[in-house]
Amino acid sequence: MYLCQLNTNIPSSITHMKKFILDLIVTENARLNTNYVLLKMTASSTLPDMLPGQFAELLVDGSQKTFLRRPISINFVDKERNEVWFLIQIVGDGTKHLAEVIPGNKVNVIFPLGNSFTMPQTPSKKLLLVGGGVGTAPMLYLGEQLARNGCIPTFLLGSRSKNDLLQLNEFALYGDVHTTTEDGSHGEKGYVTQHSILNKVQFDQIYTCGPKLMMMAVARYAKERNIACEVSLENTMACGIGACLCCVENTTEGHLCVCTEGPIFNINKLLWQI
Amino acid sequence: MADLSVNIGELKMKNPVMTASGTFGYGEEFEDFINIERIGGIIVKGTTLHKREGNPYPRMAETPSGMLNAVGLQNKGAKYFAEHIYPRIKSLDTNIIVNVSGSAIDDYVKTAEIINELDNISAIELNISCPNVKEGGMAFGVTTTGACSVVKAVREAYKKTLIVKLSPNVTDISEIARSAEDSGADSVSLINTLLGMAIDAERKRPLLSTITGGLSGPAVKPIALRMVWQVANAVKIPVIGMGGIMDWKDAVEFMLAGASAIQIGTANFIDPTITIQVEEGINDYLERHEIKSVRDIIGALEV
Numbered sequence: 232m233y234l235c236q237l238n239t240n241i242p243s244s245i246t247h248m249k250k251f252i253l254d255l256i257v258t259e260n261a262r263l264n265t266n267y268v269l270l271k272m273t274a275s276s277t278l279p280d281m282l283p284g285q286f287a288e289l290l291v292d293g294s295q296k297t298f299l300r301r302p303i304s305i306n307f308v309d310k311e312r313n314e315v316w317f318l319i320q321i322v323g324d325g326t327k328h329l330a331e332v333i334p335g336n337k338v339n340v341i342f343p344l345g346n347s348f349t350m351p352q353t354p355s356k357k358l359l360l361v362g363g364g365v366g367t368a369p370m371l372y373l374g375e376q377l378a379r380n381g382c383i384p385t386f387l388l389g390s391r392s393k394n395d396l397l398q399l400n401e402f403a404l405y406g407d408v409h410t411t412t413e414d415g416s417h418g419e420k421g422y423v424t425q426h427s428i429l430n431k432v433q434f435d436q437i438y439t440c441g442p443k444l445m446m447m448a449v450a451r452y453a454k455e456r457n458i459a460c461e462v463s464l465e466n467t468m469a470c471g472i473g474a475c476l477c478c479v480e481n482t483t484e485g486h487l488c489v490c491t492e493g494p495i496f497n498i499n500k501l502l503w504q505i
Numbered sequence: 506m507a508d509l510s511v512n513i514g515e516l517k518m519k520n521p522v523m524t525a526s527g528t529f530g531y532g533e534e535f536e537d538f539i540n541i542e543r544i545g546g547i548i549v550k551g552t553t554l555h556k557r558e559g560n561p562y563p564r565m566a567e568t569p570s571g572m573l574n575a576v577g578l579q580n581k582g583a584k585y586f587a588e589h590i591y592p593r594i595k596s597l598d599t600n601i602i603v604n605v606s607g608s609a610i611d612d613y614v615k616t617a618e619i620i621n622e623l624d625n626i627s628a629i630e631l632n633i634s635c636p637n638v639k640e641g642g643m644a645f646g647v648t649t650t651g652a653c654s655v656v657k658a659v660r661e662a663y664k665k666t667l668i669v670k671l672s673p674n675v676t677d678i679s680e681i682a683r684s685a686e687d688s689g690a691d692s693v694s695l696i697n698t699l700l701g702m703a704i705d706a707e708r709k710r711p712l713l714s715t716i717t718g719g720l721s722g723p724a725v726k727p728i729a730l731r732m733v734w735q736v737a738n739a740v741k742i743p744v745i746g747m748g749g750i751m752d753w754k755d756a757v758e759f760m761l762a763g764a765s766a767i768q769i770g771t772a773n774f775i776d777p778t779i780t781i782q783v784e785e786g787i788n789d790y791l792e793r794h795e796i797k798s799v800r801d802i803i804g805a806l807e808v
Contacts (some may be wrong), residue, residue: 238563249537250537250538252777252778285672297567298567298571298722299572299775383587395509427658466563467565467566469572469771469774470528472530472535472777474528474535475527475528475565475574475576476550476559476564476576477562477564477565478564478565479562485558486558499633
């Protein structure tokens with residue numbers, strides 16, 4: 232079986248990527264459905280380089296119940312327009328306030344944070360990107376970067392129903408899109424791990440982000456077939472820069488900070504019971 | 506520019522702004538954002554004799570105007586610090602202070618001995634107040650006899666400035682402060698976190714793996730301010746104040762209550778540049794009030 236070679240040189244350089252604290256300016260706030268908004272932001276200077284899988288810590292203004300910043304995945308980077316996109320799921324008071332910003336508002340952002348998905352060293356047509364719920368967010372930028380590097384990514388996106396499947400037109404720009412919904416309103420009915428594509432194609436590499444149970448099921452599938460698999464974790468965190476040690480994941484190397492040594496982990500490093 | 510320098514025992518600081526242990530890593534985590542040499546003193550992560558993995562996840566819960574943590578002193582041990590971390594930070598032009606924790610007196614002493622050998626560590630902060638470890642830690646900090654025994658033992662082993670960090674989870678913090686002073690402490694710092702708890706009603710489960718954890722942030726500030734005031738009136742050694750300081754104004758309040766220096770903790774998580782902003786804000790305050798030295802506002806509260 233062919234396993235695509237992975238570029239192991241990337242992580243060491245990533246850990247030295249300079250972090251910035253900037254007031255970004257909202258250029259667009261698009262409400263995608265009742266629970267999701269897509270925020271596009273720019274900066275007065277050129278935005279720093281960002282890698283797929285990295286995240287940002289957004290300061291929430293005006294919410295008395297929100298004390299800490301909100302860690303949000305980088306959804307997309309539009310270099311031409313000098314924009315970074317954040318897909319926000321409205322969960323609590325913090326994200327509710329974030330979803331209310333209007334063009335021209337400033338949002339204080341610390342970024343780019345964390346490591347990134349490992350890019351294949353040679354272009355591959357057998358890369359599977361599995362996203363569930365708001366976990367589809369980092370898959371768009373990853374897919375675009377993979378396509379830019381000559382890969383053809385396969386997106387497998389899952390949600391409860393078709394209203395929760397987001398950015399499908401954008402995903403289609405960069406690869407093949409497959410969907411599952413729990414109620415069968417779009418794509419195949421069921422969970423992502425039940426999709427027929429999984430039995431048709433032998434993938435080289437899987438990347439996944441979404442609810443933990445979904446990622447565990449994806450990791451199990453990858454392990455059974457000996458496919459390299461990276462997951463994006465979203466442990467509750469405070470600082471986002473490796474100072475507080477709150478967001479740790481138990482790994483083969485002990486407790487590691489998801490914010491700095493993650494959020495992307497190879498499944499072989501995790502102690503998940505799969 | 507006002508004179509911002511302060512002394513804690515023999516420790517000379519360019520300004521009264523310090524970082525609280527466990528909220529600033531080893532300083533390096535913040536170098537992208539600020540020149541950390543502008544900080545008066547950096548208190549690095551709590552260090553124990555042996556490596557500790559800390560408590561299981563989840564370790565943090567956001568609360569109104571604050572957060573609970575139950576990290577449980579995750580660190581790689583005193584020897585690792587001395588061999589691997591110290592060489593990276595020893596030439597920084599600021600005071601590097603090591604927070605020393607343990608679960609038995611012997612551990613505290615041995616850790617202090619290792620740190621004592623490091624020339625560029627100007628002081629230790631003895632943590633007798635961590636609420637997140639099963640034995641030791643806070644157990645020493647909640648009785649006068651406990652505080653007395655550990656401070657005395659470490660005092661014999663450690664020759665430089667000895668700061669003792671006090672727990673607010675006591676009936677009378679002044680009494681613990683006095684026993685630390687009587688046992689040879691050069692300074693006391695307060696407050697460590699307040700023991701608290703958070704519950705997920707839907708799941709009927711605690712939000713922290715340890716059920717209880719330490720509360721920090723602006724929610725604790727009025728309590729911290731009151732305790733600093735009480736302790737400053739009870740001891741002669743300098744007091745270092747902390748607890749929910751979010752801006753320069755909070756810092757000035759602690760100094761007026763009697764603190765000779767202040768520590769910024771949880772605020773570092775929200776704004777990694779906060780230490781510099783507080784330092785600048787204190788200077789502006791002094792200039793606006795035409796006060797030449799920050800030392801003139803220590804305990805200057807008018808009642």
